[in-house]
Structures are given as C-alpha cells and as structure tokens.
Amino acid sequence: MSVETTKQVSDEHPMEHLLRMDRIPHIWCSTCGLGTTVRALAEALEQLEIDHDKVAVVSGIGCTGRVAGYLKLDSFHTTHGRAVPFAMGLHIARPDMKVIVFSGDGDLVSIGGNHFIHTARRNIDITVICVNNFIYAMTGGQVAPTTPIRARSKTTPYGNYETPFNIPLLAASSGAVYVARWTALHVRRMAMSFAEAISKRGFSLVEVIAPCSTLYARLNKLGTGLSLMKFYHDNSEIRHGADLNDIAIDYQSKIVVGKFLDVEKPTYLDALNHHNAGIFGDKYKPYGGGNGSD
Amino acid sequence: MAFWRTPLDIDKLKIPKGELHIIKERCKGCGFCVEYCPKGVLQLSDEFNSKGYHPPEVVKPEECVNCDLCEVLCPDFAIYCVRIEEEEEEVDN
Amino acid sequence: MKADPQNVLTGAHYLDGNYAIAEGAIAAGCKFFAGYPITPSTEIAERVSRRFPLIGGIFVQMEDELASMAAILGASWGGKKSMSCTSGPGFSLMMENFGLGIMLETPCVLVNVQRGGPSTGLPTLPGQADMMQARWGSHGDYEVIALAPDSPQEGFELTIHAFNLSEKYRMPVLLMTDECVGHMTEKVIIPPPEEIELIERRYTDKKPGEAWPYQENELISPMLPVGEGYKFHITGLTHDYRGYPVINAEAQAENVDRLMAKVKENVDDLTWLEEKDVEDAEVVVVSYGISSRVVQPAIAKAREEGIKVGQIKMVTVWPFPEKRIRELAGKVKALIMVEMNYGQVYLEMDRCAAGRCETYICGHAGGTVHDPGSVYSTIKDAVK
Ligand code: SF4
Ligand code: SF4
Ligand code: SF4
Numbered sequence: 223m224s225v226e227t228t229k230q231v232s233d234e235h236p237m238e239h240l241l242r243m244d245r246i247p248h249i250w251c252s253t254c255g256l257g258t259t260v261r262a263l264a265e266a267l268e269q270l271e272i273d274h275d276k277v278a279v280v281s282g283i284g285c286t287g288r289v290a291g292y293l294k295l296d297s298f299h300t301t302h303g304r305a306v307p308f309a310m311g312l313h314i315a316r317p318d319m320k321v322i323v324f325s326g327d328g329d330l331v332s333i334g335g336n337h338f339i340h341t342a343r344r345n346i347d348i349t350v351i352c353v354n355n356f357i358y359a360m361t362g363g364q365v366a367p368t369t370p371i372r373a374r375s376k377t378t379p380y381g382n383y384e385t386p387f388n389i390p391l392l393a394a395s396s397g398a399v400y401v402a403r404w405t406a407l408h409v410r411r412m413a414m415s416f417a418e419a420i421s422k423r424g425f426s427l428v429e430v431i432a433p434c435s436t437l438y439a440r441l442n443k444l445g446t447g448l449s450l451m452k453f454y455h456d457n458s459e460i461r462h463g464a465d466l467n468d469i470a471i472d473y474q475s476k477i478v479v480g481k482f483l484d485v486e487k488p489t490y491l492d493a494l495n496h497h498n499a500g501i502f503g504d505k506y507k508p509y510g511g512g513n514g515s516d
Numbered sequence: 517m518a519f520w521r522t523p524l525d526i527d528k529l530k531i532p533k534g535e536l537h538i539i540k541e542r543c544k545g546c547g548f549c550v551e552y553c554p555k556g557v558l559q560l561s562d563e564f565n566s567k568g569y570h571p572p573e574v575v576k577p578e579e580c581v582n583c584d585l586c587e588v589l590c591p592d593f594a595i596y597c598v599r600i601e602e603e604e605e606e607v608d609n
Numbered sequence: 610m611k612a613d614p615q616n617v618l619t620g621a622h623y624l625d626g627n628y629a630i631a632e633g634a635i636a637a638g639c640k641f642f643a644g645y646p647i648t649p650s651t652e653i654a655e656r657v658s659r660r661f662p663l664i665g666g667i668f669v670q671m672e673d674e675l676a677s678m679a680a681i682l683g684a685s686w687g688g689k690k691s692m693s694c695t696s697g698p699g700f701s702l703m704m705e706n707f708g709l710g711i712m713l714e715t716p717c718v719l720v721n722v723q724r725g726g727p728s729t730g731l732p733t734l735p736g737q738a739d740m741m742q743a744r745w746g747s748h749g750d751y752e753v754i755a756l757a758p759d760s761p762q763e764g765f766e767l768t769i770h771a772f773n774l775s776e777k778y779r780m781p782v783l784l785m786t787d788e789c790v791g792h793m794t795e796k797v798i799i800p801p802p803e804e805i806e807l808i809e810r811r812y813t814d815k816k817p818g819e820a821w822p823y824q825e826n827e828l829i830s831p832m833l834p835v836g837e838g839y840k841f842h843i844t845g846l847t848h849d850y851r852g853y854p855v856i857n858a859e860a861q862a863e864n865v866d867r868l869m870a871k872v873k874e875n876v877d878d879l880t881w882l883e884e885k886d887v888e889d890a891e892v893v894v895v896s897y898g899i900s901s902r903v904v905q906p907a908i909a910k911a912r913e914e915g916i917k918v919g920q921i922k923m924v925t926v927w928p929f930p931e932k933r934i935r936e937l938a939g940k941v942k943a944l945i946m947v948e949m950n951y952g953q954v955y956l957e958m959d960r961c962a963a964g965r966c967e968t969y970i971c972g973h974a975g976g977t978v979h980d981p982g983s984v985y986s987t988i989k990d991a992v993k
Contacts, residue, residue, distance in 0.1 A: 235539065235593045242842065245853060247592060252544035252569065257591025265588060275838040280683070291842055291854065296835045298686065299844035299854075301709050304679035307643075307671065311680035312835070314667050315641060315687020319836050337679075340672040407552075409588040448547045498662050505663055 237264040240274065242294050249288060253439075253447025255406030255432030259353055260289055262409050262430075263324065266416035277320045277420075280309040282334060285359040285434070286326035293324075303334030306341050309348050317347070317491055317510060320420055327354040327368040331387050335367070342396035342425045347489040349419045349426045352389055355434035363437035370473035374441045391466040393427040394483050400426035401483040403469070405454035406433060408479060415481060424489045431477055444474070534582025534597040536574050542594035545569030549586035549595050555579040558586065612636050612805035615664055624797045626790040627694075629761035630720055631656035632797070633768025634692050636805055639718070640666045641691035643680035645673055645699055648732040649788040650722035653694040674699035678706035678719070685717045686835055686843075688810075690772055694720035696788075697730060700739055700746070707781055708747030709845045711868060714823070714830075716775035716782075716810065718768065723787040723949075725975035735788035736975030737898060738950035743783050744927050750865055752872035754879060755783040755927040757898035761795045767924070773808040774879070778871050779829050785926065787949065789899045789978055813839075822852040829871055872928050881924035882933060886912070890919030892991045893937055895958060896947040897923040899978055904947050907984035916992055929957045938962040943991035945969040947984055967991060 235241075241264070250256045267274060274295060281290035283302035290297040300308045305323045313321040323330075330338050330352045341348070357375055358364040365375040368389065369382045390401045400422040404412040412430060419426035431454065433439060435447035444450060454477065461469075462480040469478040488496065495508040536557070543565060550558045550572050557580045561573035572595065574580070580597065587596040617636045624632065631653045634642070642661070644654040658668040671677040674695055681691040695703060700721045710717060723739050725731030739746075743755045754774055758764040768784055775782040811831040813820040817838040824830040830850075833839040846854035847861045872879065883901075887893055892911075894904050901922035911918045919941075923930060934957075938944065943966055946955035952970035959968045971979065971987040 235537075235596050236587070237593060241593065247542055247544075247567075250591065253546040253548075254591060257593070258548070258589055261588055261590065261593065275840070276836050278835055291844065294840050296840055297842045298683075299842070299846065300679065300682075301706055301845055304675060304706060304709075307676035307679035308683035310669075310676075311641065311643060311683025311685075311691070312687045313683075314669070314680075315684040315689040315691075316836055319687075336672050337676050340676070407589075409585075413588075446546075448551060451548060451551070494667075502662060507665060509665065509667060 237261060240264040240267060240294050242292055245292055248292050250285065251436045253433060253435040254285070255355070255434075255447060255451075256286060256289070256353060258406045258409060259351070259412070259430050259432055260292060262413040263293070263322070263351065263416050265409075265413035266420060269413065269417045270420060272320065276318060277322065278312060279322045279324050280305045280312065281323070282325040282329035283360070284326040284329050285355075286324065286353040287329055287360070289324040303329055303332070303337065305329065306334055306337040306348075306350065310341055310346050313346060313348050314491070321348045322420065323348060323350045325352065326359070327352055327356070327389065328358045328366045331389060331392065332367045339392065339396040342393055342398045342427070344490045345397055345399060345424045345487055345493075347423055347425070347491065349416075349422070349428070351416065352427060352429045353432050354389060354429055355432050355438055357434055357438040359434045359437050363441055370471055372473040373438070376441065386471070388466065388470040389429045390427070390469060390482050393425075394466050397425065397487070398427050398483065399424035399485050399487050401466075402427075402481040403429040403431065403479050405431040405458050405477060405479060407451050407454045408458070418481075418484070422484070424487055431471070532582045533578075533600040534580040535600050536577070536580060536586075537596050537598065538571055538573070539594045540565045540571040542592050543569055543571035544592050544594075545571065546591060548589040548591065552589055553586050554583060555581055610807045610809045612802040612807055613638060614802040617799060617802040617805060619799050619801045622797045622799060623794055624761050625652065625792055625794045626758070626761040626764040626786060627652035627722065627792070628656045629764040629797045630694070630768045630784065630786070631660065632799060633765040634718065634772070635660055635664065635666070636765075636799070636802075637690060637769045637772035638807060639690045639692050639772065641681065641684035641689040642666065642668045642693065643671050643677040643684070643691070644693045644695065645671050645677050647696045647699045649724055649791050650694045650696045650720065652791070653720060653722070674702035675705060678703040678710070681717045682706060682710050682713065682715045685715045688834060690716070692718040692720065694722065696722050696724050696732070697726045697736075697739055698728070700742060704742070704746040708749060708751070710781035711747065711751045711753075712845050713843050714779045714868070716779055718771045718775055718782050718784060720768070720784040720786065722791040723785065731976050733788065734976040735899065735949060735978065737787055737900065737948050738953065738975055740785060740926060740948070740950065741953040743785050750869065752869045753783060753927045754778065754780065754872060754925070755785045756924060757785050757926050758790055759898055759901050759922065760790060761793065761797045763924075764790060765797050765799065769805060769807070773806075776808045776810050778875070779832065780871065783927070785898065787899055821850050823848075823850045825850045828867065828874065876928045876931070879925055879928055880930045880933070882930055883922040883924060885920045886917075887919035887921065887937070889917055891917045891942045892945060892988055893919040893921055893941050894945045894947055894984065894988065895921045895923065895934075897926050897954070900947045900949060903979045903981060904984045907981040907988060910985055911988045916988060918988055926954060929954070929961070931961050934958055934961040935963070938965040941966050943967040943969060945971055945987050945991055947971045947979060947987075949973065949975045949978065
C-alpha cells in the first residue's frame, strides 16, 4: 500500500538531535498543536546556530508543561506557575546560558501571573513561550484566564463571562522588550519569532495560539485541531506593531498576530551592574555569573 | 495572480523536488500535512498504524517541491522531506 | 575545602542572630539569595543585600515567597549556593517548592525565624510552633533535616553546617530559629577562613551521554552541571534514575524510598545532641533552640535541691534522635519536652519513649520564652 518513496521507522527525522527520542511518541493528543510548537522551537534553535549545550528550557505544569521533557536540552519540569522564577534563578546563576520558559496560559498568567509580570518588570533576560489554548487542558477542560467570553469549559458549562487576559498587552505593560503572537499554523513566522526572542536581551514573550482538540475544540463543538487550524488560516490577520489594546481575542473572532513590540531596555543584570559600578566604582566587579566555582 | 509578473528567467529556474519519509508508527493522523501541502502530494491512507491512526501516503510524488511545510507542521515528528539532488534526478530520469 | 577569605569577616563581633545567620551563609559561600520581607526574619535579607555587591553575590527581592523558593532552586541548579529566609506565613508559601527541592534533590538552605501563629499571629514575638510544619509541611512522604540554633553564635555556625549538609545529602536543609534568637545581640566569634570547613558540591565525573541526574543504585548521586552538554531532564513528577517521569506504584516506591533513605540511613551522622548530667539523671529535660537556654536556671535550681535532672539540647531536631531517646526512656523516670508550642516535637519524644517512662510537655502558645518557673514546676511534677 505504501508508495515507493516512503520509508519506515529506521529513518531519522531532521530534528531528532534536539528531541529526547527515548520519550517519543509524546503524550499529546492527535491534532493537538503543541508538537508543532515544539518543532518550531527546534527550528529556531537550528537557525540560531548557538551552542545547544548552553540552552535550558523550563516548564511548569499542564499539557504544555510537558514540553521540557521532550527537548534534548538541560530541561526542568517544575511546579505549577513557578517555571518563571525557577528560570530567573537559573538565568542569574548562569547568565551565559539562554533560558527559555515554555509553558501554558494557565501556568504562566493564572497561577504564575504574579511571577510573569514581575519578571517582565525586572526585564530578566529570559524568553517566555506561552502556548495559549484557551483552557486548562491537563485537568480536563476548565475555564482559564484566557478563555474567551461565551466559550464553554467544564466549569463554565453555560459559557464564560469573565474577561480574559490579553497576554501580549499584559507582557508589554509589565515591561517586556519583545512581544509577538502567532498561531500554531504560522510555523515559519513562529520559528523566526522564537529565534528573535531568544537572541533578544531582556524579557521576551511569544504567545502561540494553539489548538486543544480534545477539550477546547470538543467542548465548544468546533471540530478537531485541524478545524481550528483552518479557522486560524481564515481568521488571523498579520499586523506587526499593532496597538496592543486592539488585539484582545473574542470567541471565534479574528486573531491579530505579528510582532508587536521590539524595544531596547537595560536588562536586570545590566541595570544592577551599571548601578553598582556607579556606587562602588573600581571596587565593584561586574556580575557575570560563571559556573558557580567563583 | 495577475499582480505578479512572470520572472524573466523562468526558463532557468529549477523547481526543487523532494522525497518524503513518513514514520508511520509515530503518526497520529491529524491531517495537518495533508491539508496544508500546497501541492496536494499527500492523502490519509486507509492503512492503520498500531495506535489505530491513518498515516498519510504519498499520492503525487512527482509534485512534491520540498517546501517542508508538512514536516514543520507535523506535531508528531512523523514526516519529513529530503531534497532530491539534481544528479540523482538525472540518473533517475 | 576551606572558606574563601573574601567572604569571612574574621574577628569578634556584636551581632544579632539574624545578622549572624547572614554572615554564616556568606562564609559558607552562598552567592544567591532570593527572599521576600517578613518580620522577624528580614534583617537576614538586609544584611545579605548590603554585603553581596562586593563579593559577587546576587540578592533579589522577589514578588513573594513562592517565587523566592523557586528561584533558589533554579540558582542552585545553575551552580550557586543559594538560600532564602522567612517566617511562618512565608514558610507556608514556600512549602510548595520546598517539596520540589526535595524531589529534585536540590541543595539549598531555608531559614525560618519563627514567630507566633497561626496565620499572621505574632509577627514580632517568638514561637517554635512551625516545627511540625518543618517536618511535614509539604505534601507527600519525605524526610527533612532541620537544625535549631540557640544563640547568634550558633546561628553563624549552624548556617554553615546547614549548607554543608545540603551539599552532602543533596537536599534543602532547614534552619529553624525564632524571633528571640533572631533579635538577640551577643558576641559572635567568626573564625579565620582556614578554620571553616566547607563541603562543596559533588558533580559527576562521567561524560555527557553516560550520566543521569540520579545514578542507578546510588543513594546520593553527584549532580550534573547545567550548560556542559549533559542535556539532562529533571521533574517534580515521580521519576526514574534518568529523571524521566514514570507514573506507577513501583516507580513511586523506588523514588520515595530513596529520598527517605538518604536521611534515614544517615541518622547517626545527622544527629547532634548536647547532653549535660544525663548519666545519673532520673529526669531529663529535652529542648532545642532558645528554649534550651531558658530551661537552664530551672534545671540548676532543681539540682541544687538534689533532684537529678539532666539536659539534652537537640541541635538537629529533624531527623529526630530516636535511638538516644529510646535508650534514655528505659533508664529515666521521666522525659520533659520544653518548647514554645503545645507539644509538637513532644509527640515524637512521646512516641519514642513508648510508655517506658513518663513524658511531659512544658509548652505554651508562644509570644514569649518560657518562664523558668514553669519548667521548674514541670520537673517537680515529674519527680513527685
Ligand atoms: S488535552 Fe488539549 S492541550 Fe492537552 S494534549 Fe490534548 S489536545 Fe493538547
Ligand atoms: S514538502 Fe511540501 S510539497 Fe512536498 S509533500 Fe511536504 S508540503 Fe507537500
Ligand atoms: S502531520 Fe504528522 S501526525 Fe499529522 S497526519 Fe501528517 S504525518 Fe501524521
């Protein structure tokens, strides 16, 4: 039945060196967008031509929280909501490394919301990838702080009536220096944004709108993850530099995507070193980390 | 399409060709690759893998332009495309 | 290894307990401190923030205690000796990631300068009522190491000891002090750096690709450094030696048993008791931290009256010195626990006595140290 040009399991997928192949297949459902997002990060890491030994990924809890377990990098699967402060500690101890937080909307802006805004405020030099699937998926489909108004979840069986967060606006107003949003369908632009965000000095955020087929799509009778991908295709609008006040997401409405913010600001460690050098003069040695043996 | 001019050197441009590799056991039959292949190269097969999904099959191998879109969209790292080198192509032809 | 001279303020100082703890941490090589202000612990953070800039340390005042505990774990994996300090309400918040620290086997030190509880309780007055929270505060089964200093001098010394134990056993270590020790000012002798023995982190000697975060059949595995190509994974989920999640009862037993065995199999090494007049005693007063100083006048008075009273000070409270207490229970008439709560560590003592002697709790709700009179009358009751 298979055509001549197809080959079997012995083949090596080009991203295998960045994946923990001993843990693949992953746990995510069919037509879930998470795998595509992971693939885009792998693509970005390839594009960047950086030493992958010097990249760490930190996740919290949830379906997206499992990402850390599949990437072949120094990877940390932490507690619910605390990926960002854990990553902050890791970054400060090893400022020579690129620290990427890869987690979900509930993890990052609900239980971890306070850490998210304060880490952005301090302009800690980490990259946060927030996969937003509008729902708590791992626990079975409850309302999230990102669930659009009217959307159903297991705890809003008659529809949601709470105003959701506009994550790019939240990040930008808290102090992030790089903010972008893509959908899981915009794989190439997403990978490009990931690469830019990782290279950016300071707190960078990329929100990825991704299909949760098993819960969000099913509970809202929106079809499969593929149906949501088609929806993104028909309803997303690329608007770089958009006014962040205009990009809130309503139920099954237009999704504005693009790079919204890319500015320069001193990072936390820049500010610390600059300030202390002013206070202590030559006595102060700029803090640059090292491997802890100092 | 009317807005686009035809490249002057169109006769010299070579459209790349790709060879598809499908790791059927990893596939979860989401159909992303099938839906977004710009050339309609793939379709979901009737075959089942051991997880009970229908992996894609290549129906128009000669149409593949090695754009890799199927590969980058696949959430399960189950499909990828390798460029067919010209010499090889000539030999094949 | 010896302490780094740039970190050690050798000499005789007049310091309060909180400052002494900060100096202990710095002498131990702590280079990352994340904390959130809370009375009566804040002076530790203040001292560290003042001392750190010129010795290459980083102090971050976090948004809350949840973040503080998470950040010190991240920094520890990044290779820094790291710590935080707090008091009751913050300790409650830190219990979440304290559990993660236990699960990931992450060296770090957490100081609780205890005040009266529950809830906001008595922010400015002492208590010892977080002792059971220290033991069981995070969910799940695990063992802890908790030390209790009775003075600023011990605050300095035990903080160094806490860092050493955390590296040796690859786990977070608790320093359970209280408002009274934290705010009492006494002479503190800081020895020269060459007299301060430090245990440094043990890293794997295996090459990337051959090493796992938890080596098979090893009780305490050397750590893997980040950024060196090991590309390891660690998780708060139940995991195998590779650090990969495994969700079943066998993996759970293996994982949890080993976490507990690290402490259980080393109780003798961890136990640190100071005993006085115990050999001929018919009654032994057991206590820890500031309470072990407050009991002394009462014991002296009873001994003057010819009552054979001995004293045990527990420097290490957890793991509990089960063996010694069992031994004594067979010899003495009564054991008395004196602590600023209604009998938390007492429960352990009573369990170990197992009915072989009388046990008494001399406790109260906190807010002040014991009146030696109450300890004296408990001794009198015990010999009646
Ligand atoms: S529950 Fe939703 S988010 Fe989680 S793996 Fe399944 S589709 Fe993806
Ligand atoms: S490489 Fe492009 S053209 Fe070829 S099958 Fe994949 S999507 Fe279609
Ligand atoms: S995109 Fe991947 S998982 Fe989905 S059908 Fe194609 S090969 Fe299978």
